[in-house]
Amino acid sequence: MTRSWRYLLPLTAVPVLALLAYGFRVNPRDIPSPLLGRPAAAFVLTAYDGTSMDLAALRGKVVVLNFWASWCYPACYEEAPVLERGWRAYRDRGVVVLGVDIQDKDEAGRKFIGDFGLTFANGPDPAGKVSVDYGVYGVPETFFIDRGGSIRVKHVSAVTDQVFRETVERLLAEPVPAR
């Protein structure tokens, strides 16, 4: 190798490093959910405050269905205020937020709701049936259900204000399906 050419040696590593950098742009766990576009499975749960959470009764509204647990740090802790803000901002425009607390202790779940002052309906899924129906792999996962009752978006990890707003706005902009 001549004197000057050898200084190009470091360049040989660049393609490999670039490939690794490309890795940040992809998510290997991002497996598309087969539920997208399908009707959301109906369920009836009893919320922590004793009211009934019946998905079928919410047809005609945009439903944000969030699966969480009090032991899920930090993601569930990050998104709890986001969901509460979203619920307050959109409740008058036909949007409902439902929280399903999975694999949790009642007491810990109640403390979580109290700590964050959550006002949307939240209930436990004691038999784990709802989370199985929705193929929940981990918490948090959030399903956006359109007014026709179909699952349109599945969001894994904490929901951000932007995701909440954009998804809900998009679903609200769609024509109301004939019943």
Next chain:
Amino acid sequence: MIPEVGTGALLVALILAVYGAAAAAVGGRRGRPALVESAQHAALGVFALLTAAVLLLVYAFLRFDFSVRYVATNTNLGTPFYYRITALWGALEGSIVLWAWMLSIYTLLVIVRHRTSARQLYPWVLTVMLSVVAFFLVVMTVPAPVFARLTPVPADGRGLNPLLEDSGMITHPVALYLGFTGFTVPFAFAVAALVTGRVGDFWITTTRRWTIVAWYFLSLGLLIGGWWSYHVLGWGGYWAWDPVENAAFMPWLTGTALLHSVMIQERRRMLRLWNIALVMLTFSLTLFGTFLTRSGVIASVHAFTQGSIGVFFLTFLSLVVLVALALIAWRWDALGAQGELDSVVSRESAFLLNNVLLVAATFTVFFGTVFPLLSEAVRGVKVSVGAPFFNQVNVPLFLSLIFLMGVGPLIAWRRASLENLRRNFLGPVVIGVAAAALFRLLGVGSILAVTTLALTVFVVATIGVDLVRATRARRRLGERALPALGHLLLRHNRRYGGFVIHLAILVVAVGVTGSQAWSVHTETTLKRGEATELAGYRIRFDGLRESQESNHGKVTGTFTVVGGHGAGAVLEPAKKFYPQEQSPIAYVDYRLGLVDDLYLVLGDFASDGSHATVKFQVNRMVSWIWIGGLVLTLGTVLAVLPERRKAA
């Protein structure tokens, strides 16, 4: 309180590490010993502060201080005492702390050992070691703050990943990280050699023991990882070519190559450039492994949670690789070989071939590991590369390496004469071929198994030839056989330590071969009182029982061996139900044996205990792999003992 004190300690440690790295560099360049000494004190301070941080974290775990997010994420009130300590490195942030702490220990050892013995290189070695520590401290401060606070403070924590509640959890990461971090020492010496222009052989003879120690711990970490996988995961295997296993395996391959090529440099003044490159590559691969496990770039069972940390690691990795290559380019002329290869049939060329094969194996493993990424980048298609690819390309390479293991230690340096070849290899080759015929006659069907076993016999025979000849020479001097052998091992401990390590690898190879070729398994549903048979073992299902442990519920099945070998033994595989996990965790029960392992995994069951499905495996010769680990330990101890030859 704890979060603030911990964060403070780490910040001060970071400042000290950066100062120390700079002071050592300036001190080395300007020849000012006072600065180097000051850097030494800084290193001491870094060690003390990191130790304090580790202790503080342990304290937080023991007290269930859930105001520390890391504690809340990795324990809950039910976590047993023992795992509250190992939870320290149960997840991303803590593992970085452990890593940095070990690195600071290595730095301390380097100071103790080389303060006076390597005067010119020493300041730069210190600079590099402290810079690497500083990087990890930056990671601990910015993207993965281990002492981050959690508000509101939860009533209970999430709990450790149940799979990590195992004794392997204490030894596997510790050994692995001791290996990973250990390679920083030879790397630091290599950089120091390039910076100072002292690229002669001094740095490489100085770091030989460090390399062996790092290599040993890495080997141990890999083996314990295999053991953990075998007895915890319940699939009856010990190696899956998972990206993260590969990430630990690659530096092992290049480290192995290095241990061999160093000998050529010591003996023949060749391969200077190659050795420097191998050290750089090995260290970069340890960083690559850390990057891979912690960036979430490639899906793996081992992956930690992700975040911005990947960017930090990739930046540091790029820096290391680019600086290393630039340094090599700068000293290119000085790295030229002084010796020359005299003949293709010589020990040099055997070692060279060994290196080429090991690096080729590294490359294929690397390629297979990053291929999913490449495929997605180029074609936009998600693919996964599985065990068949890795086995297919690596098995021939490993078989060739075993063959060379027999050739390398005995063939003559420079040029092997026909007489040398005949004297050393005729016997072992004949024995190897005879062994192949014998195995075939005994009914070993698989060509691969016959080849591996015959090659193993060949290598053992070469070691035997060498030992017998050397012992005989000493006996001629009047020593008795056993003391002669003992003296031989101790006087030439480096050579015979190497032989023992070779034997260890062979024992592992036999274990791998046997388990791949002869293990059998079945899955069957049994009614209570019903029995099933596999490979001469007969087991009966005796029922289920339920119990509540401190942090999980458990359903245990009782199976009794009623006939064949090991009659009377009772095995109790179970399923554990952790509240924080979606699916139950299998608890395997097994009886290990030299030839057969009985291995039971409980599958589905009726809640009234009337029937249960069981995965019933008879795994062959797996224990040899673990025995290989013990032999490896012996060999390493022998190899790193101070050489007695000169004293004698």
